[in-house]
Amino acid sequence: MAAAFALPGGYVTWRVIGGTESPLALLASHRTLAPLWRTVQLAVLVSASTAVLGTALAWITTRTDLAGRRFWRIVVPLPLVYPSFVGAAAFISGLSPGGIVHDLAGDLGFDLAIRLHGLTGAWLVLTLFTYPYVYLPVAARLASLPTAFEENARLLGDRPARVFTRVVLPQVGSSIAAGSLLVFLYTVSDFGAVHLMRFETLTQTIFRTRLFDRDRSFALALLLLLLALLVVAAERTIARAGARRGALLAGDGTVGDRRALTVGLGRWSVPATGLVAGVVGLALVAPAVSLADWGLFGWIRSRRGGASLRLDWGDVLGPTWNTVWIAAVTAVVAVAVVLPVAYLTTRHRNRLGGVVNAVVVAGFAIPGLVVALSLVFWTLHASPFDALVGSMPVLVFAYVVHFGAQAVRTAQVAVDTIPRRMEDAARLLGAGRVRRLATVELPLMLPGLAAGGGLVMLSTMKELPATLLASPIGFRTLATQVWDTYEALFLPEMAILALVLLGISAVMTWLLVVRRSDHLR
């Protein structure tokens, strides 16, 4: 299984060996070091800010009496679904003079004279679009945690803030680390947002040189992969140390106890609502308003007899259906594939587990274009499979290899959640392996698995390069249609398609993620 995940890395290594540039030699050059340093800077900043933001949002929406919690739980993860270039473009254009958000704020008396670009711009946009990587696993973990400790701590007179730092934080620490790691890897591999924010990272250099300096491009991709492996290994070491501490707390909990534990927000309810609404407003609504503005403009224009909208039902319906089913299938397959990996790496702690973990997780840092090219390369060179090039299984395979990382870390945390006692009890009662898995372990892991699957699903829905290059010819998703209209600069049409993508993701997040984890309450 891990070998499959190693395919992109193997391909890049193979190309570097056959090429003329050595990644280590490139490291000595300013042309490499400057973007590398910028990449690390940005990734660290974004990981840190999303860790704080994602955790805060998760706690507020799962553990407090915040009004409209169910609604917030559906919309808070959604910014993840903006294709990076669309989200950033809508964000920038909405906030700039002439943009709808800027003008509305102006009407209310605020002067938003912000020129977003460079490190600040990239940091802000990426934080707003990637915090769900932390939010979803942490919220899932909170939903499945035994509440006994928190109740005890509160009965003993601890204030909520103290309960949070002393009891909740140690228990969700591994989920926060898992989510921040995904953010780090996403930031490292992101192209769209940094591109629009004019912030030259390593991935940008890889893209710029990909055609006319392929050797350098591949050498830099290998460098990116090595950076990712380093970070994954570091995170694993830290997570394990954390897990040992966390285990003291979690190991003895009463898992069956799922009474809702809610903290009364009291006078904090206004700031808490403000925070959640503010984040959703900036990350989800502001870009959506820009999109709606563009879309509506096109619609009104066509109603007034101007240029008609160059979009028909066929452009929307087929791609919508394709998006829905391919994302759902990929999510299910990804969870099924990474579950054994999660068991191997958490239950049997050995060196092999560490390597497998690193290989699977680091796959996320490789740009989607490279993942797609590598799968084409390998399928063409493995003769019984070459007929499969450009088929659905290869596309799903590409998605799983690229996004499996998002499910594996949450799955590992989920496996860790199962108290050994419970498994032992089931075994003593004579339950076989399959039955234990189906009746005891899977239900306990469900929130975590659903969160991981949800991340994979949302990522698949917006994935572009792999979809364009590795799909069967003529396979269209909403993301490819959004890109096509964006390339042609048909902004009203692009906006309408992007809003459809957003709506569909909301429905699927509710059906497959929120409802699944609420099911157990």
Next chain:
Amino acid sequence: MRDLPNNAPRPFRHLARAAAVALVLLGVTATATACAGDDPDSLTVYSGRSEKLVGPIFEAFTAETGIALEVRYGSSNDLALLLAEEGDKSPADVFLSRSPGPAGFLDDLGMLATIEDEVLERVADTDRSPDGTWVGFAGRGRVLVYNVDEVDPADLPDSVFDLTGPEYAGRVAVPGSNSSFQDWFTLFRLRNGDDVAIEWLDAMVANGSRFYPKNGAIVEAVGRNEIQFGLVNHYYNFQKVAANGDAQRSANHGFAAGDDGGLMIIATATVLDSSDEQDAANRLLAHLLSDEQQAYLTGKVYEYPLALGVAPAAVLPPVPADRVGAVDIDDVAAEFTRTIEIIEASGILDQ
């Protein structure tokens, strides 16, 4: 799936059912895809041009000839990399690229067939490769886009060299990482020599010119007066005006005839050497260059037609005199690498 006990919790039966449906779907589509390639009456096209722009041309071809087209859309550079990876096994018969660069890349790999003379002769010598491996079918002009509220048309510059002057300090956007800009800069360099080109770019940096990644982003920024001028392709402002009407506060300005600032970037069509359908592929190229489709490209897509005898739409700025094909580039890859090096060294990407 039958192994699941009947008392399995509900969600898992859903998951199991979803997985079963997924497997069936995968199987069905895989079979469908495998059959498609056997049809001798279809061609496979890799298109670096957006479906919204060239889709109608493809539909007309199928309607006329009965030859179905299977089209993979993507960015020209990515598709060229995919073709290089697929090599002889590529299903593609025809590749359309936004600019001659990706075509040159494939030519260097020996992957392009020679196009039939009748097709090549539809365009001027300057709009096709000397060895007949690619033919241009549409052009986009390099122009200066400006904000109509801030700039008096009488003050517009005749030459791209004027932009280093003090009146343009901090007011010009340069898309340094954009492939069209790099196409233009490569030619600018070859015509004027590296020294002049480097001096110009350094002067632009010293003059506080700002870097933007894309043509579209520049036209938007100029439209909202974030910056007043930008070096872009003419096409983007037309699309913005088509979408926004008078609310779009930007306009195109073509440099004086013969100035190095003007240049036509031509979209190219190529036939893959590995294709078994050379005749049909050439027919598709001829169709692209037919009077009717050329009229569509200029009338509806606002591009310059390249087929001889087809006039550009009246709204377009005068046809730029120069085009990428006009200078014979020996080693495309080496020249573009050099261009990228110079652009990086100039510091424009950090502006």
